Amino acid sequence: MRFPRSAPEQQGVSSRAIERLIDALESGPPSVHSMMLVRHGHVIAEGWWAPYRRSHPHSLFSISKSFTSTAVGFAIEEGLLTLDDAVVDLLPDDLPEVVSDNLAAMRLRHLLTMTTGHTFDTVTLLNEREQNWSRLFLALPVDAAPGSTFVYNTGASYLLSAIVQRLTGERLLDYLTPRLLEPLGIADAAWEQCPRGVDVGGWGLSITTEDIAAFGHTYLRGGVWNDRQVVPAHWAVEATRLQVPNGDFGGVDDNSHGYGYQFWLNRHGSYRADGAFGQLSIAFPEQDALLLLTGGVADAQRDLDIVWEHLLPVLGARELPADATAAARLARRLETLRLPLPVGDDTAPIAARVDGTTYALARNSAGLRTVALETRPDCTRLTIVDAGGTHVVDCGRGEWTTGTSSLLGNHDAPVASAGTWSDDSSFLATVYFTETPFAVTVSLDFLGDGREVTVTVDQNVSFEPTRLLHTIGHAL
Template sequence: MTLPRSTPEAQGVSSAAIVRFVDALERNLHEVHSMMLVRHGHVIAEGWWAPYRADLPHSLFSISKSFVSTAVGFAVDEGLLSIDDRVVDLLPDDLPEVVGDNLAAMRVRHLLTMTSGHSVDTVDATSGPEQNWSRAILALPVEHAPGTTFVYNTGATYLLSDILQRATGERVLDYLTPRLFEPLGIAGATWEQCPRGIDVGGWGLSITTEHIAAFGETYLRDGVFEGRQVVPAEWVRAATTLQVENGDPGAADDNTQGYGFQFWRSRHNTYRADGAFGQWSIAMPEQDALLVITSGLDDPRALNTVWDHLLPVLGGVEKAPDATGVATLADRLGTLSLALPDGSTRSLTAQRVSGVQYALPKNSLGLESVALTFDGDEARLTVVAERGTDEIVCGSERWAPGESTLLADAPAPAAAAGAWADDDSYLVTVFLTTTPFSVTLVLDFRDDEVTLTVEQNVSFGPTRLLHTVGRRV
């Protein structure tokens, strides 16, 4: 699958304006991983910040919810579900002993619109000992009458995934494959599953940037992709228009503009599929434009950069060709890179500590020892942990590709670089290149000890993961 490409000017946008937008992204947002801009159905700008690449999937987090919504739309169209079906009728084996009036009144539409009646997100129930996540969620109090209170609720999307699997006999991933993924040319999609083999729904889908763009374009065109009606048009309109209010629509806040069926309404009459840490598919119908961004951000004001620097330049008609502007934009997008560790490539300390193993006290990350082995300007970081050993090549003034288990249970694609922050401290940054996440390790060598600090770029919890002292073995 390849979306058609075009020059910005042919689609009414100045190449120089896009360069300025990219400059603003890098100035205002500390960690963008990819960007794809589509106008009039044509990709007019695309870029990946090294070490991220076009061929690598990226964790979408809650953009996954919009795909679950699409699956519900197919099931409704095929007569397998109704949005007015009661949840208690669809999940009869998972109900608590006493079913209260509010739970009894909960319907599929309430799960879709985040108005299930719960006071808090029910996803925390999935982290307990109960292997049946639906049972754990449905056992929680439903404090409000469904449909009356908006509370963002990832647990509600999991219930939709379970309902879909029961109604269709397939995982959501498998159900969507012939209906959505294959028509859009989306190959290699993966989705995390719960202990019972149900796709987790509200997060866990991984696809590439261009796959996200194909999905967003299909919605922008009322469900049509390459001349074929892929998603029912009626569902597209219902899912992306305001179904419930969720705050003050007059506020300068993109999270209070209303909510559809697992899509957010945004300012400027736009809507978006939105995932944690800056995963966005932003549809701008009045401008006939779509912007996809993947990133590792934790800034609720990040969308302001889009509204301030991109939206104003999307209203034009075809412009005169600008070969120089196109070349400048191509060069800008072709040389994108995340910031390498700042420091020196050499230190006298390297010779003293190279190959030395430092044992670590028992810690929350399960790390047992660390060692740095230097070969010229580059290093190999060896991390021995309870779950195995990582051998991470740390590029010097480059991102060295490899694998890591630092934030994963199994080896995951990664890229790392290192530098001496000062004469005694070596800094390593490791990007998990199919996720928003990176880890920075600082090894501060003093005599026969190393002080190890491990920090994560973004997290749902603390970002400082470890600060400990290891001794030379």
């Protein structure tokens, strides 16, 4: 543990207020995976919603951008770059045959501030079929003058990573390790790569909640960690202050209050590193506080609104009187957080009849071919076969059973699963991919005598439709 721990009241925050914050976060669909609140350099509240755990790294999505920005800051400090370097000079081997005037005018600062002149997020065109993503990015039309308008552009963050790798000869993760990760005690970080082995920059970093806290606190303290200047002081300030407008500053949407160097500015004088589906590192400079959230949230603005309503007003300036009763109750609450298990009975009248039966599924866009349930002494085994192979998920009864699954990708990933009979003829399984925001629910609704089943698969959050499958299966 890299932070000292403290009772909330010692740092000017009421334990009762933190409980109300948790109540509000839990008032909607189950979506929060972890929370850590840091005040005056002390962790005053921390919790993980089971089956998520302290030791689990979590996919950060676009919080990764803020780490990419930090790498650029180091490269500038070391004299490898300047903000006004032309992008065409930084990647000369990847240029299109004809360089437009707008492309020629694009500078490093435009990549950092999402003002490249593109009219859409270029990441939508980056894919595994194209090996050289830098060349693809630079070949796209630049319709507006760079610097003229803000358009969120994850492809620009990728290009920052490619530039750092070209100049240093190291992938971004390796470049950051001695400069940032090791000083902050961040070990076992992982970063997704493009087909050419470039860290994707705009997403793909996985670290733990306390790792994110160490990073966020370093910026909150002007780049200092444990009395050492880790991030260059000027970069810690410039990256997190207003660099470009990105909307109506009077609005209630926290995506419209300005942008720094791969950091968002919020209302109330705060700023954040922000990743899709509820990965949030919210810094309160005026209150010397930091809130970390990970999750699987469809609308992160809801969580931000909850923070403004329930946390910001209680970040008092002075130590509060001790409240041992409330502090103990909060501690118990934080130790017993859990995402809801599927609700129902361990058995159903039809369970024995369908046990071990394989059902062939009608042709479907998800590519699933067969499904089967098997009752075992300690779990119910769900077996799904698709074009990628056989996926076996052991669903605990009244508890999460851990394992691995490749159900959502090309490789096995850690999962926690539980299942139950939700009524006399329906089995419901929930599978959390515990190093990601993602969860799937699989519903098997058996018809008549059990020779036919309706199979529905839903995902909690996604950039695509969350209904993955709804089809009929017949017993073989």
